[in-house]
Amino acid sequence: DGGITQSPKYLFRKEGQNVTLSCEQNLNHDAMYWYRQDPGQGLRLIYYSQIVNDFQKGDIAEGYSVSREKKESFPLTVTSAQKNPTAFYLCASSRAGASYEQYFGPGTRLTVT
Amino acid sequence: AQKVTQAQTEISVVEKEDVTLDCVYETRDTTYYLFWYKQPPSGELVFLIRRNSFDEQNEISGRYSWNFQKSTSSFNFTITASQVVDSAVYFCALSEANTGNQFYFGTGTSLTVIP
Numbered sequence: 001d002g003g004i005t006q007s008p009k010y011l012f013r014k015e016g017q018n019v020t021l022s023c024e025q026n027l028n029h030d031a032m033y034w035y036r037q038d039p040g041q042g043l044r045l046i047y048y049s050q051i052v053n054d055f056q057k058g059d060i061a062e063g064y065s066v067s068r069e070k071k072e073s074f075p076l077t078v079t080s081a082q083k084n085p086t087a088f089y090l091c092a093s094s095r096a097g098a099s100y101e102q103y104f105g106p107g108t109r110l111t112v113t
Numbered sequence: 114a115q116k117v118t119q120a121q122t123e124i125s126v127v128e129k130e131d132v133t134l135d136c137v138y139e140t141r142d143t144t145y146y147l148f149w150y151k152q153p154p155s156g157e158l159v160f161l162i163r164r165n166s167f168d169e170q171n172e173i174s175g176r177y178s179w180n181f182q183k184s185t186s187s188f189n190f191t192i193t194a195s196q197v198v199d200s201a202v203y204f205c206a207l208s209e210a211n212t213g214n215q216f217y218f219g220t221g222t223s224l225t226v227i228p
Contacts, residue, residue: 031214040122042204042220043158050214058215088156098208099146099165102216104158 003027004105006091011110013085021076021108023091029103030096032074036060037088037107046089049074050096078110085112116140117207119219126195127227134190134222136205142166144210147181147188152202152221164188195226 004025013019025032031050035043045058049068063082068074074093078085088109092102118137126132138147149161162172164181172179176193192199205219 033214033216035218040220042218043216045215048214090156090158092158094214096214098144098210098213098215099163100214101148101160101163103160104150107156109156 004091004093004103006089006105006108009106009108011108013110013112015112016080017112018080019078019085019110019112021078021089021091021110023074023076023105024072025074025091025093025103025105026072027093027103028071029093030071031094031100031102032068033092033094033102034058034064034066034074034076035090035092037090043090046076078112085110115219116217117205117219119203119205119222121222122220123223123225125225125227128197129194131191131193132195132224134192134203134205134224136188136190136219138186138188138205138207140186140207140209142209142211146208148206148208148216149179149188149190150204150206152204154201158204161190192224195224197226197228200224200226 007022033048034046047066049055065077090107091105094100094102145166147164150158152158178191180189202221202223204221207217
């Protein structure tokens with residue numbers, strides 16, 4: 001089945017550790033995105049990529065890093081520089097262009113203590 | 114400034130009631146796209162509908178309908194005869210031709226349908 005997979009669903013880390021969240025899609029989409037969702041809030045864009053080996057910062061990129069070495073994969077690293085990393089992280093993909101809807105993965109809930 | 118406003122934070126209705134979720138947007142682009150997504154308790158966002166700025170026709174899909182009015186910059190979503198399975202958080206989003214793939218999401222409306 002075509003879709004987006006994110007793993008793991010729940011992730012626990014100690015403060016000061018970097019952690020990488022996985023996102024894979026088999027929809028042959030050019031564009032991929034990472035969003036952060038906090039309780040009672042909407043989705044905030046962290047990074048997005050419209051093509052392999054290229055990505056742009058979103059509204060809240062500080063403390064995060066990404067790579068896009070393959071079309072299917074867009075991993076997100078939450079670094080120790082991110083001051084408040086505990087959140088729900090959603091990955092999405094779409095065809096290139098503003099008119100196309102984004103399809104979302106199931107999300108990863110990260111808890112840092 | 115917020116490009117997409119969903120003023121209703123939480124709504125509760127009794128099963129079989131109709132409910133309308135409001136969405137107001139702001140853009141200077143003449144070409145833009147509006148979307149609605151549903152986020153059930155599982156967390157994954159599910160795409161519901163897309164409209165472009167040149168098509169103001171209302172759309173109906175089963176119990177769901179959407180009212181797009183450019184004059185008031187609104188794209189409201191109505192659920193007719195609500196069911197418990199409709200309980201979720203609903204997000205409205207905007208994308209603009211001039212900013213490419215970037216979406217602007219509202220803060221969401223949490224709908225609870227009481228049996």
